[in-house]
Amino acid sequence: MERILEPELMDDEQHALAYAQADFVEVNRGFVDRFRTTFPDLTRSRVVDLGCGPADVPVRLARLLPALGVTAVDASAAMVRLAREAVQRAGLGASIRLVRARLPALPFASSTFDAVIANSLLHHLAEPGVFWHEVQRLGRPRAGVLVMDLCRPASPSHARDLVETYAGGESPLLKRDFYNSLRAAFTPAEVARQLARQLPQLTCRVVSDRHWVVSGRLP
Ligand SMILES: C[S@@+](CC[C@H](N)C(=O)[O-])C[C@H]1O[C@@H](n2cnc3c(N)ncnc32)[C@H](O)[C@@H]1O
Incomplete structure (x- = not known):
């Protein structure tokens, strides 16, 4: 199935709230556990x-690894507001810095971070090269990279099946967003080609029926 872009930013209050209220516990916990085991x-x-x-x-990351300093970036004002509330509720204001900024113009010097992570961002971007360039720019030499996103299914009906399996009980708004995200996602083969061009040190693996993960160290 052809890739169909969805809106880049989730800056509509209703969409942001529906996303924040959805159940991503298993996926997000898995992502954070993977960070810990990949980069001990x-x-x-x-x-x-x-x-x-x-x-x-x-x-989740700051709770699991309390000595981390996490800089969390999003370009959507609505998302940053929800993020700020979540960080305050968790009492993690000292560990997590929230920054509203938009790739590719992020306000950080090159080689600032020991690790660069992203979950479900790449499929929002029209041009994936912008993302991989920023990953490389922000990480110091040998920085850890952990990126996860959806795999674009082979057909609309496969996408609909995934929505019913994993978001059957969610709101219609969230189900539609999930369907659109699946259609906007890259296939693992496309991601592997992106890495071959820009970051051949990293590897892409399929880790579930709907996710790939890229991990490794920057040169
Ligand atoms: C599907 S959400 C993923 C949120 C979170 N990483 C998670 O795992 O639940 C994608 C987020 O990326 C943000 N985003 C999209 N394009 C962006 C850009 N160019 N710069 C910064 N944030 C962006 C959207 O506003 C949205 O909040």
Whole structure:
């Protein structure tokens, strides 16, 4: 199935709230556990989360590894507001810094971070090269990289099946967003080609019926 872009930013209040209220516990917990097992040396490091949304991943990460300093970035004012509330509720204001900014013009010097992470951001971007360039720019030499996103299914009917399986009980708004995200996602083969061009040190693996993960170290 052809890739169909969805709106880049989730800056509509209703969409942002529906996303923040959805149940991503299993996926987000898995992402954070993967960070810990992939980078056991990065327990006291500076991590940037690109496209942090309502900050569920930064909150989980900061709880799991309390010595981390997490910079969480999103361009949507509505998402940053929800993220700020979540960080305050968790009492993690000292560990998580929230920044409203938009790729590719992020206000951080090159080589600032020990790790660069992103979950479900890449499929929002029209041009994936912008994302991989920023990952490389922001990480210091040998920085850890952990990026996860959806796999674009082979057909609309497969996408609909995934929506029913994993979001059957969610609101119609969230189900429609999930369907549109699946259609906007990259296939693992496309991601592998992106990495071959820009970051051949990283590898892409399929980790579930709907997710791929890119991990590794920058040169
Ligand atoms: C599907 S959400 C993922 C949120 C979060 N990472 C998670 O795992 O739940 C994607 C987020 O990326 C943000 N985003 C999209 N394009 C962006 C850009 N160019 N710069 C910064 N944030 C962006 C959107 O506003 C949205 O909050």
